[in-house]
Amino acid sequence: MAPNTPPPPPPPPYEIGATWSSSLTTDVQLNVRVRAHHFRITLLTAHFSSHPAILQSYLRHVELSDPEYIPPPSEEDDFPSDPLDAFYDWAVAPFTSLFHAIPPLEKGRTYTLRDCLFPPESAYTLRVEGDEVVPAPYDAGGSRPVGVLLPASSPPLRDMSTVRVYRPEDVRVRLGEDAVAVPTYPRKVYVKPGCEDESEGEGEEVLCFFKQMLAGDVSTTVTELATYAKMRAAGLGDDVRVSRLVGVVEDEGTGRVVGLLLGYVECGNRTLVCAASDGKGGALREKWAGQVRRSVEELHARGIVWGDAKPENVLVDENDDAWLIDFGGGYTSGWVDKELVNTQEGDLQGLQRIEEFLTGLSKE
Incomplete structure (x- = not known):
């Protein structure tokens, strides 16, 4: 860089999407939303193999961003507290000029789910040139399908x-x-x-x-x-x-x-776990337990199963009322036994454990 040459501007703010990886390889697909555009960035370990330092940095990011990674207590890392954010910052830095070329969001425009779920898309990878990584067009076979295709046996x-x-x-x-x-x-x-x-x-x-x-x-x-x-x-x-x-x-x-x-439940994403742990007192916990029980009993009286009964599937709204959510079935170990999945018996078991959870907090 020539003397007095200003550094290049940083990439514009972006939103992180899904991160796709496999336990079989260290290849990763990153997804970035820049304004109203989607960048699909496929990172291949082989593309960095010619430069040991860059390869080591890439593999370290992959290791730290694994959801199951737990660093040793004595380990000190230079990365910030969120390793996934650090990984994305490292990967998108070479895309600065491409990101800046994306038109800004239109003030006053009405955006829709079409814009969110099916945005214009560009597919890239990163390759090594000299001592730098640079973007290169790369299409690994198209985007993943959006949404569920219901089986033919389901009514249209x-x-x-x-x-x-x-x-x-x-x-x-x-x-x-x-x-x-x-x-x-x-x-x-x-x-x-x-x-x-x-x-x-x-x-x-x-x-x-x-x-x-x-x-x-x-x-x-x-x-x-x-x-x-x-x-x-x-x-x-x-x-x-x-x-x-x-x-x-x-x-x-x-x-x-x-x-x-x-x-829509106005709750600020507050689940029963969060609400019951914020020190508001036993009276509210008794209220929530009663509301959850009443809702479950009313469902059962009509032959309807909640499924996957657990505190995380209860929202507490701005009026401190408890709402049941997530009726897709299933179970969570520790709340409902596997053999009781998607049954009223499983709901009652989960309900009892929810009440025990709330009672236990009241005694603390």
Whole structure:
């Protein structure tokens, strides 16, 4: 670099997406959202083998970013507390000029799930040139499918009269003033009840929670849709605090269910685990235990199973009321025994252990 030459600007702020890796190799795929553009960056160990120092640095990042990595107590690392952030910072540094070329977010524009789930995409890798790593176009075979393709035995969504089907472009995502990118994992979204038929009028927007479905979530999606259909048919009262299905988002081009729209619980992502541990006192814990029990009993009275009963699947809202969520089935070791999965007996076992968990905190 010539004297007095200013350093290059840092990459613009970006949002981290999914990180794909395998226990069989040290190759990794990083996903970065820059404004409204998706960068898929496939890192191959072989590309760094010609430069031992760069290879060592790369392999160290891979090791530290493994979710199961636990450093020895005596080890001191130069990396910040979040190794995944450090890995991404290292990998995206060579992309500065490419990132800056992406147009900024449009002020006042209405973004939708279409922008979030199906953004324009560029595929790259990193290669060694001299003592530096540089971006190079690289397509490892296309993007992963978005959403779940329901089995042929499932009834088509449009034949299910109790389920309203939305398209990704029907679901709006509001960006904050400080947003740096269209979100990779949108959660708080809005729909207009008349969006499927313009003749119905605009109506007022309804706030929903968007639960995104991944390609492997087939059985979970089928179970969850069936459970929500039972809830609608049962006519549960408002005092039964369970998440309710507002609609399903389907991509017409692929026929895949990309996610569910659920009634939004204003909770700030506060689960029963967090709420019960913040020192608010035994009276609230007794209230939550009673609310969870009542909701489970009301479901069981109508032949509906919660499934995967545990404190993490209970949200506590801003009014300190407890809501049951996640009706896709399954179980979590320590809360429900495997042989009781997806049964009322399993729910009751999980309920008892939740109550024991709350009682134990009250005694501390």
